[in-house]
Amino acid sequence: MAPSSVSDALPGLREVVARALDEDGAQDDVTTRTVVPGDAWGTGQILAREPLVVCGLPVMAEVFRQVDEAIVFEPLCEEGAACRGENQPVARLEGPLRGILAGERVALNFAQRLSGIASWTQRFVNQMTQGSAPDLQGPSAARLVDTRKTTPGLRALEKYAVRMGGGANHRFGLSDGVLIKDNHILAAGGVAEAVRRAKAGSHHLMRIEVEVESLEDALAAVAVGVDALLLDNFSVPQLREAVGVLRATKQDLVLEASGGVSLATVAQVAGTGVDLVSCGALTHQARSVDLSLELDPK
Numbered sequence: 001m002a003p004s005s006v007s008d009a010l011p012g013l014r015e016v017v018a019r020a021l022d023e024d025g026a027q028d029d030v031t032t033r034t035v036v037p038g039d040a041w042g043t044g045q046i047l048a049r050e051p052l053v054v055c056g057l058p059v060m061a062e063v064f065r066q067v068d069e070a071i072v073f074e075p076l077c078e079e080g081a082a083c084r085g086e087n088q089p090v091a092r093l094e095g096p097l098r099g100i101l102a103g104e105r106v107a108l109n110f111a112q113r114l115s116g117i118a119s120w121t122q123r124f125v126n127q128m129t130q131g132s133a134p135d136l137q138g139p140s141a142a143r144l145v146d147t148r149k150t151t152p153g154l155r156a157l158e159k160y161a162v163r164m165g166g167g168a169n170h171r172f173g174l175s176d177g178v179l180i181k182d183n184h185i186l187a188a189g190g191v192a193e194a195v196r197r198a199k200a201g202s203h204h205l206m207r208i209e210v211e212v213e214s215l216e217d218a219l220a221a222v223a224v225g226v227d228a229l230l231l232d233n234f235s236v237p238q239l240r241e242a243v244g245v246l247r248a249t250k251q252d253l254v255l256e257a258s259g260g261v262s263l264a265t266v267a268q269v270a271g272t273g274v275d276l277v278s279c280g281a282l283t284h285q286a287r288s289v290d291l292s293l294e295l296d297p298k
Contacts (some may be wrong), residue, residue, distance in 0.1 A: 010058065010156055017062045019153075020106045026067055029102040036097050042295055044100060045076075046091040046111070048083045049290035054090050055079060055118035055164040056111035059157065063107040068099030080118065080164040090291070097295075104293050112288040113154075114161040120286035121146075121165025123263060124279065128270045142270040142277050145170040147258075149280035158283045170278055178202055179230065181211045191217065195224045209256070215242050222250050231274070233259035239272040247273070 021027070046060065054077055061073040074092040077083060083090060093100055124144055146162045147170055148155070159169045171177050178198045180191070188194035191210060198208050209228035210221040215238070218229050231242055239257055246253055256276040257269050263281075270277050 010160055012156055013059065013062055014066070016153065016157065017059065017066055017106070017110075020110070021063065021066060021103070024106050026102045026106060029098070032098050032101045036101065038096075038098065040097040041095065042097045042100065042298075043092065043094045044293055044295040045089040045093070046108075047087045047292050047294055048085050048090050049087060049292060050085040051119075052083050052085065052115045052289045052291075053118040053122050053165055054081050054083050054115055055161045056114035056157075057091060059110045059114065060091065060107040063103045063110065064093065064095075064099065067103035068096050071095030071099050071103075082122075093293070100293075100295075108291055108293060109288075110157070112291050113151075113286075114157060114164075115291065116288045117158055117161035117283055117286040118165035119289060121162050121167040121282050124266050124282065125166035127263060127267045128277070130267075142257075142274050143168050144266070144270075144282075145256075145276050145278045146282045147278055147280040148173070149284045151283070162282050165282075167282060170276075177209065178206055179209045179211065181230075182213070185210075191221050192224045195221065195226055199225070207254070209254070211258075215245060218242060218246060219249065222246065222253065226253075228254035228256060230256045230258055230278070236265070236268045236272060239269065239274060243273040 048054070057075045057079050064071040064073050072094045076089050076091055121144070128142065128144055144167045146159055146167060150158045155172065159172065162169060171179065180194045180198060185191050185194050188197060195208060195210065207227040208225075209230055210226045211230040211232050212218040212221055213232050218231065221229060229246065231239060234242060234257065243255060246255060254276070255274045256278055257272065257274040258278040261269055261277055261279040261281065266277060266279065
């Protein structure tokens with residue numbers, strides 16, 4: 001994805017980058033201002049120190065653009081591409097050295113975090129698509145989706161990184177869809193009343209999903225006309241049983257498995273026949289990868 005398309009792919013990016021630069025004090029990098037001459041010009045490269053999925057090239061481009069529009073940022077690989085590491089260059093920079101150094105840390109922080117999420121997501125996707133579950137006959141048709149367990153203020157970026165890693169996005173926010181959870185049911189006085197209120201208070205195209213913790217609860221929700229079920233913390237045998245029963249009850253019911261999904265279990269969960277596997281670990285357990293900026297020798 002080219003940096004020129006950043007406004008479409010990542011709405012709000014300019015504001016997020018501006019806040020990060022302000023937080024870092026990039027407008028007055030005292031060290032660089034006192035050590036590096038104002039007219040110094042240079043080149044450098046962003047290097048991948050380990051194998052990773054590259055994500056955040058448009059974000060880095062925006063960081064350096066805001067620091068100094070004279071800086072030229074040139075991606076050397078495609079966004080979402082696999083990188084072997086071993087100091088492989090992923091981008092090249094040329095421009096005023098003061099600007100390059102002032103933007104270095106913020107640019108790397110973004111790219112290391114986003115590449116980490118994309119790389120971690122790809123590992124989950126590979127587990128699902130390679131059919132590694134012992135009882136899985138061929139790749140699962142289930143889709144891997146993220147959750148709202150994201151860093152405050154960085155949700156759009158982190159969900160973008162999930163897509164770059166081959167995953168898909170669940171709700172971006174609370175206004176995107178109805179998902180009735182246990183506390184909603186308690187507050188409404190029961191699943192039937194919660195669903196009734198949700199249908200009365202939303203438009204006819206809005207899908208109603210209910211989180212359930214047992215097959216009994218799932219059948220009760222189906223009986224009052226839900227469109228989707230989030231099967232929370234079901235074991236793999238429980239998921240398999242629930243899918244069989246629920247598909248026979250309502251064929252077009254969307255079934256989502258969630259709760260404690262890990263790299264070790266995702267293939268087995270996907271192999272039960274659910275439509276979606278949601279996994280908060282894609283964002284909240286991903287580690288930042290190792291990228292660095294190295295200036296070219298004079």
